[in-house]
Amino acid sequence: MAKKISRRKFIVRGGLGTVGVLAIGTYVFRNPLRRAMLGMAESLVPPYSGTGTEPNLWFEITKENKVRVHSPKVEMGQGTFTSIAQMVADEFEVRMDQVEVVGAATETGIIDGMSTGGSLSVAQLWQPLREMAATMREMLKIEAAKKLNTDLSNLTMKEGVISGNGQSLHLSEVIKDVTKWEVPDTPDLKPLKDYKYIGKPISRVDLDAKVYGDPIFGMDAAMPEMLHAVIVRPEHVGAVFKSANIGDTEKKSGVVKVVQKDNWIGIVANSYPEALAAKFELRVDWDIPKKWTEEEIREIITVGNGNEMMVQKEGSALSDDDNEVVVLEFKSPIGAHAQIEPNGAVAHVADGKATVILSTQVVGVTQKQVAEALGFELENVNIIPTYLGGGFGRRLNTSHAVEAALLSQEVGKPVKYFFTRKEEFQHDMFRPPTHHIMKGKLGGNGLLEGVEHHFASGNVAIGSVIMPDMIHGVLNADIGAIRGGSIQYRKVPNFRAVQWHNPLPFATSWWRSLGLLANTFAIESFIDEMAIKAKKNPVQFRLDQIEDDEAGQRLKAVIKKAADMSSYSDQLANGRAMGFAASTDAGAPCAHVAEVSVENNEIKIHKVTCVLDCGIAVNPDQVKAQCEGSIIMGISASLHEKMTLKDGQLYPTIYGPYNMALMKHAPREIEVHLIQGADVPLPVGEPPLGPIGAAVANAIKRLTNKRLTELPLRLS
Amino acid sequence: MIISFTVNNQPQKVEIEDPNTPLLWVVRDILDLKGTKFGCGKAACGACTLLVDGQAIRSCSYAVKFAEGKQVTTIEGLGTPENPHPVQQAWIEEVVPQCGYCQPGFMMATAALLNENPKPTDEDIDQNIINICRCGTYYRMRKAIHRAAELTGDTNDSTPKL
Numbered sequence: 001m002a003k004k005i006s007r008r009k010f011i012v013r014g015g016l017g018t019v020g021v022l023a024i025g026t027y028v029f030r031n032p033l034r035r036a037m038l039g040m041a042e043s044l045v046p047p048y049s050g051t052g053t054e055p056n057l058w059f060e061i062t063k064e065n066k067v068r069v070h071s072p073k074v075e076m077g078q079g080t081f082t083s084i085a086q087m088v089a090d091e092f093e094v095r096m097d098q099v100e101v102v103g104a105a106t107e108t109g110i111i112d113g114m115s116t117g118g119s120l121s122v123a124q125l126w127q128p129l130r131e132m133a134a135t136m137r138e139m140l141k142i143e144a145a146k147k148l149n150t151d152l153s154n155l156t157m158k159e160g161v162i163s164g165n166g167q168s169l170h171l172s173e174v175i176k177d178v179t180k181w182e183v184p185d186t187p188d189l190k191p192l193k194d195y196k197y198i199g200k201p202i203s204r205v206d207l208d209a210k211v212y213g214d215p216i217f218g219m220d221a222a223m224p225e226m227l228h229a230v231i232v233r234p235e236h237v238g239a240v241f242k243s244a245n246i247g248d249t250e251k252k253s254g255v256v257k258v259v260q261k262d263n264w265i266g267i268v269a270n271s272y273p274e275a276l277a278a279k280f281e282l283r284v285d286w287d288i289p290k291k292w293t294e295e296e297i298r299e300i301i302t303v304g305n306g307n308e309m310m311v312q313k314e315g316s317a318l319s320d321d322d323n324e325v326v327v328l329e330f331k332s333p334i335g336a337h338a339q340i341e342p343n344g345a346v347a348h349v350a351d352g353k354a355t356v357i358l359s360t361q362v363v364g365v366t367q368k369q370v371a372e373a374l375g376f377e378l379e380n381v382n383i384i385p386t387y388l389g390g391g392f393g394r395r396l397n398t399s400h401a402v403e404a405a406l407l408s409q410e411v412g413k414p415v416k417y418f419f420t421r422k423e424e425f426q427h428d429m430f431r432p433p434t435h436h437i438m439k440g441k442l443g444g445n446g447l448l449e450g451v452e453h454h455f456a457s458g459n460v461a462i463g464s465v466i467m468p469d470m471i472h473g474v475l476n477a478d479i480g481a482i483r484g485g486s487i488q489y490r491k492v493p494n495f496r497a498v499q500w501h502n503p504l505p506f507a508t509s510w511w512r513s514l515g516l517l518a519n520t521f522a523i524e525s526f527i528d529e530m531a532i533k534a535k536k537n538p539v540q541f542r543l544d545q546i547e548d549d550e551a552g553q554r555l556k557a558v559i560k561k562a563a564d565m566s567s568y569s570d571q572l573a574n575g576r577a578m579g580f581a582a583s584t585d586a587g588a589p590c591a592h593v594a595e596v597s598v599e600n601n602e603i604k605i606h607k608v609t610c611v612l613d614c615g616i617a618v619n620p621d622q623v624k625a626q627c628e629g630s631i632i633m634g635i636s637a638s639l640h641e642k643m644t645l646k647d648g649q650l651y652p653t654i655y656g657p658y659n660m661a662l663m664k665h666a667p668r669e670i671e672v673h674l675i676q677g678a679d680v681p682l683p684v685g686e687p688p689l690g691p692i693g694a695a696v697a698n699a700i701k702r703l704t705n706k707r708l709t710e711l712p713l714r715l716s
Numbered sequence: 717m718i719i720s721f722t723v724n725n726q727p728q729k730v731e732i733e734d735p736n737t738p739l740l741w742v743v744r745d746i747l748d749l750k751g752t753k754f755g756c757g758k759a760a761c762g763a764c765t766l767l768v769d770g771q772a773i774r775s776c777s778y779a780v781k782f783a784e785g786k787q788v789t790t791i792e793g794l795g796t797p798e799n800p801h802p803v804q805q806a807w808i809e810e811v812v813p814q815c816g817y818c819q820p821g822f823m824m825a826t827a828a829l830l831n832e833n834p835k836p837t838d839e840d841i842d843q844n845i846i847n848i849c850r851c852g853t854y855y856r857m858r859k860a861i862h863r864a865a866e867l868t869g870d871t872n873d874s875t876p877k878l
Contacts, residue, residue, distance in 0.1 A: 203811055204813070206813075207811060208797055210816030211823070213751020219750075219753065271745065272745065273737045273738070273741055340755045342755075390817060392850065421757055621811060622811075631852065632855065636852070654756060655758075660848055660850075662848065663858065
């Protein structure tokens with residue numbers, strides 16, 4: 001399991017506000033998914049090698065004797081910075097308040113080879129980050145031993161102070177004048193039980209900044225003499241620029257320059273209100289080849305249409321001529337990310353160099369794209385990531401960084417550009433709509449003899465800048481749309497999952513949990529329906545059909561615990577029903593019980609019980625926060641949200657009409673229980689989104705005897 | 717046109733060409749108080765909520781001319797780490813924020829609610845706290861609002877009215 005890190009070089013460099021900078025240059029770790037895919041395609045996808053011209057800087061010792069960690073992962077609310085601080089504090093032998101975490105700018109040389117996403121940050125950093133912190137600690141001790149004229153074994157280290165031979169040194173004193181570092185073998189890590197911070201519900205390291213309104217987000221970034229830009233884009237899907245009254249717009253008050261690029265027009269002005277006012281004066285003629293309708297989109301996304309990929313196949317297929325085969329169709333709509341901080345960037349391009357400050361989940365990809373667009377070498381582009389006002393997958397695409405950089409290049413000054421809310425809704429990289437056909441047949445024992453999930457989706461991973469198309473050529477499947485699409489009841493003698501995928505005329509991409517939400521809605525609603533048909537308790541019906549291997553045991557454990565904790569019953573009580581559902585995503589099984597009533601023809605969710613097996617929870621409180629957030633975002637997507645097409649435009653274009661869960665829709669009670677069924681941290685930010693839609697639909701079935709098969713769930 | 721008003725107890729005079737400029741941009745880009753957020757520009761999400769004479773308003777759709785002579789309070793003026801407002805104290809105790817972007821708007825809306833209604837019920841909260849949080853922190857937020865009400869009751873008259 002444990003991988004030893006490889007060390008390249010250690011560099012001491014003076015930095016602004018620092019006594020000195022220590023660095024461990026290493027970047028050999030990759031997430032398991034990428035590793036597996038690289039195994040297939042090693043020669044075509046060069047892995048990040050860390051051989052940039054700038055030194056790799058992970059740890060800095062500040063004047064205040066703090067350890068500043070430059071994180072290749074960004075903080076978008078998921079709590080990763082807090083977990084990073086916990087991991088470093090425990091192995092570095094410093095207190096939590098002696099660790100600072102900042103997002104690494106690309107000029108540090110610390111660039112994530114992939115992205116902050118897939119709920120993988122803590123899982124990926126778990127081993128290498130602790131090893132680096134422990135190695136750094138030993139390196140400091142070696143230098144301290146020299147300065148204190150004593151043997152390494154006589155030294156003790158506590159809260160950032162190294163003592164021995166009757167003297168003590170602060171870390172900032174230890175690093176003084178060190179030009180060449182001795183690097184020991186990677187030390188053994190502490191046993192779990194000895195950690196002071198890991199595994200504890202430590203408060204978030206960014207809590208004060210977020211409660212007192214500090215300017216930490218991309219939207220808050222500014223540069224001296226900065227100008228403000230707005231961009232005009234086509235409102236119809238597939239529209240192409242023809243002409244515009246650019247000259248008239250340039251005469252408007254405060255406008256500096258109007259620039260037309262491929263399929264967009266940028267207006268740069270002295271202030272944002274002036275840029276926005278000028279936008280309303282701009283008349284653009286677009287060529288609109290076609291006005292797409294929702295029906296046409298639905299037709300593209302239909303099982304049987306497009307590329308077929310067998311994901312799972314066991315035993316034989318159910319026959320279409322068999323009267324005993326139950327068939328149910330499910331659908332989910334186009335979904336918007338709707339993160340509250342709009343996409344945007346502050347860019348300054350001058351003297352052959354570019355600096356871009358923004359909220360991004362793909363720091364390295366942003367750097368490459370900006371460099372390519374400007375024709376610059378990579379090392380002349382510095383990307384500075386900020387805190388993200390929500391990510392949810394939206395910021396895996398940052399074409400706006402390129403746009404801000406191009407506009408800055410045009411005017412020779414820093415430019416800030418961010419999306420209007422209408423642009424956000426019309427030019428999102430949407431969660432694709434899906435279509436599912438579930439088939440199943442009961443055997444004589446009242447259990448499933450066969451079950452099949454046939455599902456169609458627009459692209460999720462295919463076509464993404466972070467997933468070269470070649471990988472999909474190798475896999476012949478969309479590895480994003482596939483998530484949650486497999487049958488987890490592998491004791492059933494005959495089962496299969498078949499994916500169909502097709503591109504759409506607008507961009508679809510990663511949306512928190514990818515295919516999991518819709519796939520689990522279809523599968524777990526259908527399993528519930530079959531349990532009812534078999535006249536069985538739906539919890540027992542599930543347990544009876546899950547394999548006894550490790551994955552199966554862990555899934556059964558979360559199901560049993562959720563049923564126990566919620567005192568699950570399939571009978572109504574006080575006008576309320578309980579709905580049960582479970583899913584396994586990224587190796588982390590999760591079960592939900594939703595307690596629901598119908599009041600005035602509206603669905604009311606009173607309580608959700610959630611059990612997640614996330615392996616080691618580095619910060620149990622923040623894992624619970626991720627569960628609560630996933631449940632509420634899942635309720636929003638399952639009961640409220642829907643994008644459609646109106647007159648060939650994506651619609652709606654504002655919150656409100658794009659209906660989302662508010663305070664009044666959130667369950668008053670959410671009970672979360674964590675199981676540690678693995679000896680490493682597992683992904684937590686997405687797996688708990690899986691079961692919620694089905695759990696609510698299954699409760700509604702018991703309340704109304706209606707099987708709802710389409711998201712968002714509507715009673716009539 | 718010159719607009720005179722008070723922001724976080726500091727008198728301010730702002731010269732502005734268009735008096736219909738939203739207060740949000742005056743606060744963010746002229747007064748450089750970035751804690752008040754832009755979310756939608758149509759008063760639909762509440763990220764830009766601040767207080768004008770103690771009332772919660774959505775500043776993206778509130779012309780600066782209407783602030784003439786009034787008291788504006790932003791998140792920066794609500795409290796400090798040394799002297800947190802009960803709402804901020806409660807938010808810290810319940811560890812509410814995730815991404816944090818919408819949180820100042822929610823805290824300002826809550827401060828205004830507690831000014832009017834020191835002990836809001838769950839129904840009062842549902843009806844009055846109608847901002848949008850994409851991370852889904854509503855569950856903790858509800859607990860924090862009740863906690864803030866308790867803290868406000870504890871400190872009672874010592875808390876200055878906004």
